[in-house]
Amino acid sequence: MREWTILGAGALGCTFAALLNEQQRPVSLILSERHRRHFNPAFEFIALNERRRLVSPHYRFADQAAATECLLVMTKAYQVLPALKSLHNLPRHVPVILLHNGMGVAEQVASLLPHNPLLAGVTSHGALREGPWQIRHTGKGETWLGPLNEQGKAFSHLLAPLSAALGHAGWSEDILSLQHRKLAINAVINPLTACHHIRNGQLAEPRFADVLATLGEEVHRVLSRLGESDTPEQYQRRLNSVIELTATNYSSMHQDLAHGRPTEIDYITGYLLKHAGDLPVPVCQQLYNEVKKQGG
Incomplete structure (x- = not known):
């Protein structure tokens, strides 16, 4: 065995x-x-x-x-x-x-x-x-x-x-594609919940609607550049589903910041920034900077 x-x-x-x-x-x-x-x-x-x-x-x-x-x-x-x-x-x-x-x-x-x-x-x-x-x-x-x-x-x-x-x-x-899919979810949920000190499910509140939409668009554009074929609608449905299914959870990045530990922001949002090239991703960049500023 x-x-x-x-x-x-x-x-x-x-x-x-x-x-x-x-x-x-x-x-x-x-x-x-x-x-x-x-x-x-x-x-x-x-x-x-x-x-x-x-x-x-x-x-x-x-x-x-x-x-x-x-x-x-x-x-x-x-x-x-x-x-x-x-x-x-x-x-x-x-x-x-x-x-x-x-x-x-x-x-x-x-x-x-x-x-x-x-x-x-x-x-x-x-x-x-x-x-x-x-x-x-x-x-x-x-x-x-x-x-x-x-x-x-x-x-x-x-x-x-x-x-x-x-x-x-x-x-x-094609495990790379599955890794990209998970990264696309983590790149939205993790930094947002970490910066705002909230549970995953609170991202479904109306106050986050605009930033979720804009951030989701940025992440989807980068993943499309990396060869992923999901439509924006498919990606948004998957993101909303994960937020709902993990509503009571705190993200790992939230927990890391809350306990003063280093985060994985360089391997999540940082990975997207590295592969964005000339694509505009201002919300990704802002969240990356904020997590780093808070000690991540």
Whole structure:
């Protein structure tokens, strides 16, 4: 039985660990060095039905990467490269799945790990850290994986255990398009909720109608330049649906700013600004500047 190793013991990483553990799948979490002398043997997981249980995965540190069989990278986007660079003895045959917000990291990972099978994923599961070693699963959604290199194409069989644990896992040969779709949603919801200190659902209030429309137009134009074929109407319906489905959630960027942590703005809005070229995107730029000003 393949053990799943998760790099990134944040809210979503711990949620995936708990869901895999519930299916009797061996799971390990790679912790940062600051936990070497002080960490809990278990974390409390609060499921969607409010059931609470203690989860006890295996804990490892970077110098134990040689034991890895399958690596799920679930750190923040800006942590991906430093975290992978610390895994000096990661075997070349181990599949590495990038499951982080934002874009712009995969190319650097491909240079860092030229021999490993590389895959990317997108997920709409939601999770929240409620306290030290206390994780709440806030939303169930779809998860998609796809290959980033030729070696990665041989690992679609990883879907079966993931699907059993998560409720859904699909395979896409065009994972880039799915990443773009998620980025297009995050580039609206995350900076707006972070700057205005609100839950996702509050974006449906009339006061945000104009900025939602203008920002949505900007994001759609950039995604069209990147080759995406969604019409503005299709994109707007998907955006409104996500806002409604995650109405009670706080976005990850909101949580990062609220707790004084760095945000992933450079890999979300920053990615769009980088690829906008001569397209006018003033609202994207304004939100990027504001998140940076607030410490992100």
